Amino acid sequence: MDYMIVQVKNLRKYFGKTEVLRGINFSAPAGSVLGMLGPNSAGKTTTINCLTTLLKPDDGSATIAGYDVVTQPAAVRALIGLTGQFAAVDEELTARENLVLFGRLLRLSSVKAARRGAELLEQFDLTAAANLRVKKLSGGMRRRLDLAISIVTEPLVLFLDEPTTGLDPYSRRQVWNMVRALKAQGMTILLTTQYLEEADELADWIVVIDRGQAIAQGTVDELKNRVGETFCELRLADPGDEQKVRGSLADLGEITGSTTLTLPAAKGVVTLTEVLRRVEAIGVNLTDVSLRRPSLDDVFFALTGHTTDPHF
Incomplete structure (x- = not known):
């Protein structure tokens, strides 16, 4: 049986009197890509924010590698990476400086931060742009840099919240190839996306979220077989x-x-x-x-x- 590195049980979240997450349940096997699909306001990003400790759920439980997101948030943060819907980079710094900065913020020594930055620049095909200020980079380069920053400390679980929104088809496929490479390294990836083709290409498992609940979960083939x-x-x-x-x-x-x-x-x-x-x-x-x-x-x-x- 696959080890479920992410487990969500009866998770609930209110914004005022509005119940955004209504007892959501799902899990993600280690070393897999879990695609989270759902219409606007379904609760996908709220779920991600709860799992990454950015929001505190009001009820239920969620664990990452056995650590509870509410009672053990520091342990959870040490195991995860997050690429949000908007690139979290400093536009006045170069690509290399951004990577070193985040390495230092994550408590790497200056030597290790520089070494890790150089590794990631090569891995994400950014070496030629290493010394350019981020504001001069293309959208695809910025997104790849943002993705590189999210794995500076090689997380067990990586959360990607609509990572290719706004990218051209070529840049989107570059990001897809990087996601596949990270999975091949053993990383577990939770992916929300507005492109169903993207989920079809990348996801081993799918959870469909609607109105704050997980209404279906399974492999891509299992869900397709349910339809016809x-x-x-x-x-x-x-x-x-x-x-x-x-x-x-x-x-x-x-x-x-x-x-x-x-x-x-x-x-x-x-x-x-x-x-x-x-x-x-x-x-x-x-x-x-x-x-x-x-x-x-x-x-x-x-x-x-x-x-x-x-x-x-």
Whole structure:
């Protein structure tokens, strides 16, 4: 059984009379990436703030490697790193100076802080920008520097709160590669993200949070299987062939759509092969055919009833 390095049990948090966290429960296995998904105001950032000791929960419990976030906050802080939604760097200092500064604040000697800073500059592909003031760095460089700062002391658990928001696709993928590298080093990562593709790429486990509660948890595959099976999509070259195709494939399951037809593929590639054989036999041309599993977008909508927009 996996060791659950993060455990959250019946966690509650009020802001005034508003209950933001309503008895949330979930856990994260050591050495994994846990993706936290949810619409706006679901409670994701509040949960992160409680787990990182920035907020004190009003009820329930949360532990990091067995240490309680309320009764043992200093021990928890010694084990974690945090990259928030906004880069926590000094724009007047250089990239190297920022790393050394945080190393010293975390009680590394001047020699060790300088050595660790040099290691991180190389690891995060920032060596060429080491002596540039942060205000002159691109958004992607700033984000990588912020991520580097969060692991100066090599935490057991790293919290990433929407780490790629606002980045261009190339910079986002650079951050993804770094997250994968940190996981390969044995780090446990809790990731909130507004990009479902990001969670699909990086997360081993997913917890879906809605209205202050964890409404589903499991591996990406487990959650996708809850929504539905694999299905075939057929795009017809001639919309007038729809009824002919429907008649040929009717016994394979319910068919939906019009120009693009969708039907269940319980046997995966075997079903797809049979579909293609029948379509060819009736002389119908297709512009595209694919075998697709439910996406995390499908999971998200099915579980929460919310559509996914760029700022959920």
